[in-house]
Amino acid sequence: MTTLSLTINGQKHGPMEVRDDLSMNDFLREMLGMTGTKFGCGAAQCLSCAIIVDEPDGTSYTSPTCIAPAVNFDGKSIRTVEGHARDGELSALQRAFIDHFAFQCGYCTAGFLNEGQVLLERLARKPVARDALEQTIADALDGHLCRCTGYIKYHEAVRDVILADSQRYLIATK
Ligand code: FES
Ligand code: FES
Numbered sequence: 001m002t003t004l005s006l007t008i009n010g011q012k013h014g015p016m017e018v019r020d021d022l023s024m025n026d027f028l029r030e031m032l033g034m035t036g037t038k039f040g041c042g043a044a045q046c047l048s049c050a051i052i053v054d055e056p057d058g059t060s061y062t063s064p065t066c067i068a069p070a071v072n073f074d075g076k077s078i079r080t081v082e083g084h085a086r087d088g089e090l091s092a093l094q095r096a097f098i099d100h101f102a103f104q105c106g107y108c109t110a111g112f113l114n115e116g117q118v119l120l121e122r123l124a125r126k127p128v129a130r131d132a133l134e135q136t137i138a139d140a141l142d143g144h145l146c147r148c149t150g151y152i153k154y155h156e157a158v159r160d161v162i163l164a165d166s167q168r169y170l171i172a173t174k
Pocket of ligand 2 (some may be wrong): 065102103104105106108109145147148149150173
């Protein structure tokens with residue numbers, strides 16, 4: 001057993017004792033009842049289980065949870081799909097996913113949402129040129145598998161959010 005403390009969606013959890021071999025996915029879903037994080041392949045291949053990890057320097061990245069031990073996240077600050085809406089208001093990305101009917105069964109959606117959010121935050125820190133945008137989105141979402149093949153809809157939804165706030169996410173052109 002190992003003691004685990006971490007911050008999830010801005011809320012502190014722990015210290016609590018967890019088994020050394022408990023996966024982060026089981027920790028979230030079984031111990032905390034946060035079932036928004038899905039379990040797909042269980043082999044770090046589909047990224048349906050990906051969450052956001054926030055670094056102290058303000059950067060963020062996604063991490064699969066299916067094969068990662070929960071204790072690997074000790075002391076970290078993470079975000080899950082449950083943390084995107086604020087005061088009952090969906091995020092711009094959540095609204096865009098709905099507007100585009102981006103998801104079908106929804107199993108992969110939390111992973112795509114987290115990845116898209118990380119991309120938005122990266123572009124807010126370091127905008128890209130408009131002509132690099134399509135490849136930038138494709139590269140960011142690459143690796144997330146959707147068994148319902150909703151790839152284009154997800155891509156379009158992310159693009160819409162970026163173009164709707166282009167001064168923030170894209171390099172200004174004359
Ligand atoms: S369930 Fe974790 S990568 Fe597929
Ligand atoms: S919406 Fe079904 S797996 Fe992506």
